[in-house]
Amino acid sequence: MKSPFSGANGGECVEIAHLSGGRVGVRDSKDRSGPALVFTPGEWAAFTRWVRTDDMV
Template sequence: MNDDLSQVNWFKSSRSGGSKECVEVAFIDGGRVGVRDSKNPSGPALVFAPGEWDAFAAGVTEGEFNRPQA
């Protein structure tokens, strides 16, 4: 599926500190979520279904993606 994402509202985390080395997120029709590299806004974007995004967000909240302690 090729979505036209040029008109969606992309945003960065408030914790990005103004850096240009971040990911940007957009909420898209149908509950989908787009993710792109802020350094390359015209480049490719990933689009996740609502359940996929919810599972990812839950994993982040639960520490599933934390680096192992050395």
């Protein structure tokens, strides 16, 4: 699933994938064979909560 905030021109793109065990994978859509971050369900919940709170440093 590509972020709705990613531009249509192939610019800054982020994709997420729902994996087994409730894990979530995140990668750069321009580098599909490159590395991915994999979050546990708790880590993903904490990360998305942090992003939405505007408490980013």
